[in-house]
Amino acid sequence: MFMGTYPPRECGIATFNQDLLASSQKYLGKAVSCKVAAMNLTPLDTYVYPPEVVWKIDQSDKNAYIDLATEYNNNPLITGVIIQHEYGIYGGLDGENILLFMETCRKPIVATLHTVLPKPSPKMKDVTTRIIERANIIVVLTESSKHILEKVYPQSVNKVHVIPHGIHPTTFTDTTAAKRKLKLQKTTILTTFGLLSRGKGIEYVIKALPKIIKRHPSLLYLILGETHPVVRRSEGESYRNELSKLVTKLHLDNFVKFYDQYLSLPDLMEFLNATDIYISTSINPNQAVSGTLSYALGSGRAVISTEFAQSKEIITNETGRLVPIMKPKAFSKALIELLDSKEDLMKMHRTAFEQTRPMLWSSVALKYSRLLKQYILPPVNLSHLAKMTDKYGLFQFAKLELPDKKFGYTLDDNARALVICSRLTASPYNNKLASIYLHFIKKCQQADGTFINYVDHHNKMAAIQNLNEDLEDATARAMWALSEVLNNKNMPANLKKTAKSIFIKALPYAKRLLHIRSSALIIKSFVNAISACPEYSKELTASIQKNANFLVTEFDNNSDKSWHWFDNYLGYNNAIVPEALFIAGQAVGNKHYLDKGSEALTFLIEKTFSSNRYMPIGHSEWYKVGGERSYFDQQPEDPASMILALVTAYEITGNKKYKILIDICFSWFLGNNSLQLPLYNPENGGCYDGLHPDRVNLNQGAESQVSYLLSRLSVSKLYSNENSSNKKYIS
Known part of the structure; x- marks a missing residue:
């Protein structure tokens, strides 16, 4: 609209x-x-x-x-x-x-x-x-x-x-044919067009003409356009009449012609094609833009303009001249300079035409459409999630949109899929998927309460990868997913009972996790679980404080004047760590945690946002202290992590800068990224696996899918909690 x-x-x-x-x-x-x-x-x-x-x-x-x-x-x-x-x-x-x-x-x-x-x-x-x-x-x-x-x-x-003012497509021509059609042959045409008002400053051009005419007697200055309707209501045609009197006073009646009409686009383009030099006359130095100036340059005509914002950006010595405001002598000098060299003037026409091709209305409309599209939240579509899920669980990888079953399943992905189901409004369909993911987590739990991460597709047994990789992050994600179920009053009682049983069994091991990101996830998990497990509240609270203190210590040990982070590098899923300190600070009433979380999140924002775009740390190489950051391969896990952290920070602090960044970060999925290509697939609700330097990875694996859906649900939840005056998205 x-x-x-x-x-x-x-x-x-x-x-x-x-x-x-x-x-x-x-x-x-x-x-x-x-x-x-x-x-x-x-x-x-x-x-x-x-x-x-x-x-x-x-x-x-x-x-x-x-x-x-x-x-x-x-x-x-x-x-x-x-x-x-x-x-x-x-x-x-x-x-x-x-x-x-x-x-x-x-x-x-x-x-x-x-x-x-x-x-x-x-x-x-x-x-x-x-x-x-x-x-x-x-x-x-x-x-x-x-x-x-x-x-x-x-x-x-x-x-x-x-986004610049648009221009209309036109073929580059010299002035001959248009002058013949308008019966203006053998004249040198100067043109100004637009709705007349006193801010136009046309009188200063008229005052400049006598000196020019002595040197170029074939000159004709065309003033195209009727008086602005609002001006005409208040003062009639007084400004036009004053200009007409000035023309007569200076004996210029044969050299100045008024066209008192609102020109159609074809008529306007005809006059511009006949123009040798267009004159932009504004006397307002704060005027942001002139559509008439854009149209003149876009038709391939040299321009002499007064100095205002747009003219100073768009006019160079190769396309025209700039003159001070309200200075007739400056107009005279510039016009004589250009008119004295017909060859140079024709070069300016050609250059003006070539340099304005990016301003075509088709290009401008494309930019507006892409911008707006990036802020229209797609409907929640679980088609691809369901397609990637069998009766046992969510497959880890995909070849294009099809599950690549030989790589089996992971606890990591099924846990995040359970979070998604928990955050959706309860329905039989969501509960069916939630039951699959919850029971997968249960099957991954070992007798001692620990978890495996990798499960083979064929025999549904633990894969050998479990012996070769650290499983802390997967364990912590499982605890987070279980806590989401426990804390959701809309989840069926049988699922909550199963989730609590798994959670309590894993609790002794979960309290001993040592890594930065797993500690952060445990904070999120335990804060969720306090209300659902009141009998463990003291134990959970103590663990929240222990993990938060650990994160603060790591932050202090690794930070200096230019590096404000918990480690000596930025890697994957970075934003989870400052988010956890925000959550811990609010949960236990510790401002120090909040301050450290804010400092770390600010640092991460500085490293990953550039003007209107989010650029996550590339997975091709981690960003180490004193080194260069990588920009590819960008993966959906990182914007998802950032969005969750920004939502948490905004809900706790009310700082509106976080809200702006949430919008920008989510638009990464919709095309506002380094390649200007969408990763969200509207056909099936899936998400492509990442950005390479030259292309989108068109596989649609589980991690990408759950990352997108977590982001999508977090954004819509945020705005559903806002007043109607601040809601930005539709679902």
């Missing part, structure tokens, strides 16, 4: 909205329908909108915003909202009425901020802050806007994406 102004309303945002929608619809195809909620200035507006406009909102009607959001919440066909934002189009002080919609809507929201000011008024800053807090994604159109936004609104960091 697209929200903002929309043609036939005459407004730059309206045109942007229409162009983005048209290109998005073409990219998405018939399977997705793009619709519009169009903003009207007053209830008296009677625009005849095209069919894609389904909702019309009076910008001053506060109830209409709430009603619209409520309708969206109740409509499962609406998957996300793209809002084009300008302060003047939503009503209320500084456009505050848009907050009524955003803070009621529970769908994913992309908000494009067309105006970003370095020194906003207090009210404007408050409105923008709340927009940033609610939106899943913020889009700005220039790097300068991103820099300003992140400086003025620190909470926007990691949320902001830069």
Whole structure:
């Protein structure tokens, strides 16, 4: 759903909205329908909108915003909202009425901020802050806007994406054919177009013309566009009349021509094709972007522009010139320089055309669609999990989507699958899977209470790998899974009874685990189990403190000014360790544990997040102190671990930065990763096994599947616990 102004309303945002929608619809195809909620200035507006406009909102009607959001919440066909934002189009002080919609809507929201000011008024800053807090994604159109936004609104960091203003596809041509069609042969055409208002600064170009005409008498300056409708309501045509009088005063009537009409796109492109130099005239140094400037460069025309955010980024000496604001002499000098060398001017035309190809609306629409898709939570789909499971348990590996049975089963995977079943709403189907995984854990338990990890498929016996590998992590994961069952009031009594029996039998051994990650998992397990095993509460609490103290000691022993971690390397499943200290700190009321957990998690975040993307430590080589980190092979276990840790940290601290990072981290599964390729398979609910430097590993093994599902359920649980104003996902 697209929200903002929309043609036939005459407004730059309206045109942007229409162009983005048209290109998005073409990219998405018939399977997705793009619709519009169009903003009207007053209830008296009677625009005849095209069919894609389904909702019309009076910008001053506060109830209409709430009603619209409520309708969206109740409509499962609406998957996300793209809002084009300008302060003047939503009503209320500084456009505050848009907050009524955003803070009621529970769908994913992309908000494009067309105006970003370095020194906003207090009210404007408050409105923008709340927009940033609610939106899943913020889009700005220039790097300068991103820099300003992140400086003025620190909470926007990691949320902001830069997508340029789009341009229309066109064939590169010289000016000859278009001038002939417009009957402007033998003239040198300067052009400015757009809705007229006093901020345009056209008078400074007009004042520059007399000096230029002495040198280039064939010059004709075209001023294309009608007066902005809002301006016309307040002051009529006074600005145009002032410009016309200035033209007459300077004896320029034969050299300046006004076209007082709102040009169609074909007509506009015809004029641009006839243009020798386009002039962008804004007198607002804080203007973030100019669609007219984008269109001119995109049509392959050299541009002379005043200095504002976008122009300083996009115009080089190879495509035009920048001039100071409100300086006619500077316009004269730049125009004469370009007009004096026709050969250089033609090179600028070609360069402008070539450099703007990434700005095509088709490319822009693709970027918006991919961004929004990464924040639409897929429905829970257990098809692949069930396919990977037989009556005995969950198979460890897969060849593509089929179980690779010769590698058998592991306790590791079946334990995490049990956690998934426990976290899903109780149902006969989930309970059937839960029973399989729980009984697999029971079969892995030995007479002394310890566990094996590897089970052969054919004879269902312990595999030889159990003798060659450390089994602490698998044991700790089994304890965590059992504790999840014990702590779930919705699980059937018979399953809880079995889980408790296994848990108590393993307890003496579980208390003696020595490794960092197994200690962390035991903390999670024992905190869960306290309420379900009150007779063991003192014993469990003592063990929680013992393991937390061990983690703190390891942290202190291995940390220095630049390395804040529990070991001398970062490996797999890292985030489980700081998460455990958050859990222990809350459970036993120890702030020191919380502080150490926060310090370690902050360090891990710094090492694995880059702007808008999560980049886990690659499994090809662990990241050692003083060494270089690896970026591949990335595996789903790590974002899952990070998401669980961030959810825990957010629930305990309420720090909203964790919430932003949760969204970014989950989007790793949906394509916001180093290869920009999704790992989630929507066809069967499966998850691919990882990212190599050049491809996705298309096998869909158990660890990848349970990692994705744990992440998916953790994110939806987090937002289901939020107020409706903060819910971001649908299931």
